[in-house]
Amino acid sequence: MHERLSFHIKRDSVLHRLNPLTKLTLVLALIMVAFTSPWYWTPHLLFLFVIIPLSFIGKVFREFFFAATRLILPAAGFLFLMQAFFQPIGEHVIFKFYFLDITQESLMFAFKNAMRVIVMVSSFTLFLLTTHPSELMSDLTRRGLPGQFAYVIISTLQILPQIQSKSQTIISAQRSRGLDTEGNFFKRAGSLVPLVGPLVFGSLVEVEERAIAIEARGFTSKSIKTSLYEIADTSFEKIIRWGLIIIIILSIVLNIWL
């Protein structure tokens, strides 16, 4: 069954022990710097010398590598091709294909943009790999994020696989009653109707019961919530966070100014 419902890999590392907010700020700072830095090689260097080493520090390089090759590279590769072909800049044509041409400039431009996206997605992947979602949410709730908001995020993550398996059950049930789910496009689309009805109405009924269940456990209680886990937050981390925030602000200001 679905034992694993998040990206999170449970390991003991410095990166795992960092406060979730510190990691989140770091991700934001990396993204901002990669996107606003005027120097061409910034995103490339950030990826090679910050993000990859961080994946080793977090002891999740293998998983990170998997996610990168299967998810991030294909997307970035596609972006690279699109931009290389359709960016109408530069004169040094390298390659011509009917009306499409690749110039040295458009190639460079595409490479930088693809790298920026890689920095963005891979730093976020690293964050998800080393941060438990409930730890993140209870830390953010402690800092004033509304409990309802945190609940919606976490429960959605958990309930998606449940809905998936339920739709599978409904399909099997409808098939055993003679529903034809194979054939051409229209036939398949038509066979969705007997699936969607039970799934949607069933989910609505469930929502009511779940609302009762969490209400019975004091979800809307006006007292100040406590948390089962103590989430470490040192004053050293606070300083780091402020440093990162200054970097973020600087990169925004410089970008507008220049």
Added chain:
Amino acid sequence: MALVNLQNVTYKYPLTKTPALQNINLQIKEGEFVAVVGANGAGKSTLCYTLAGFAPHFFKGEMSGSIEVAGKESSKSTLDEWVLNVGLAFQNPFNQISGAKYTVFEEIAFGLENIGVPRDEMKDRVNDALALTGITDLADRSPYSLSGGQQQRVALTSILVMQPKLLVLDEPTSQMDPIGTREVFSVIRKMAEGGMTVVMVEHKMEWIAQFADRVIALKDGSILLEGKPGEVLTSDVLAENGFGISRYTSTAREAKKQGLWKKEKLPVTLDEAVEGFKK
């Protein structure tokens, strides 16, 4: 003084014509274990929701009469205050999993986090509750990976850990095997002896007869019969009104007609039946 006091309670769900509960008068003492029986649509679940404050606070609809639990009046309280005194667990365990937690331990702590119990006390209470219902070995599992019966135990534990004065249970053992059912009944009995008041909807007559102090039979939203399990569950009125009755009772009733059952009182449990037929 009675912990629960219902006076002339009548309740109608929104958009319905007939009331789901009609003129209910009910007093329950502290530490009493009351079982509620009845056919589908008799108002068992509505009674549970009323005691737990969800009718009318959650469902809206029209409520008349007075509902008092632990000295508080339902119409003058809000739902979030009410649930501190009254715990509710219902039938479908899957929908009672909060969905916000990744392990059983966290799931059970959820209610305590919400009402602001300090961390050390929280851990102790969760550990005690896990041991009480015998699911300590499930503590690190994902609540979604459990069987229906195990999920029902988690749902029950999540409410027990909040230590309500009144525990309302709507068929809490429907997905359990006989061994699980026995264990849950004895846990609930133990809680009642420790001073927790329990109202439980249940179809398993043999278990009610062994563990409950009192039985309430509901029909069409009204109380049809009320009294000691041995009396109510063997009553002819129950049989005539189409209630589910224990197979030992119906066997002995037939035997009585044939002159094979000599005792005056009919049995509900296997032990009582064996003893009666021996004579």
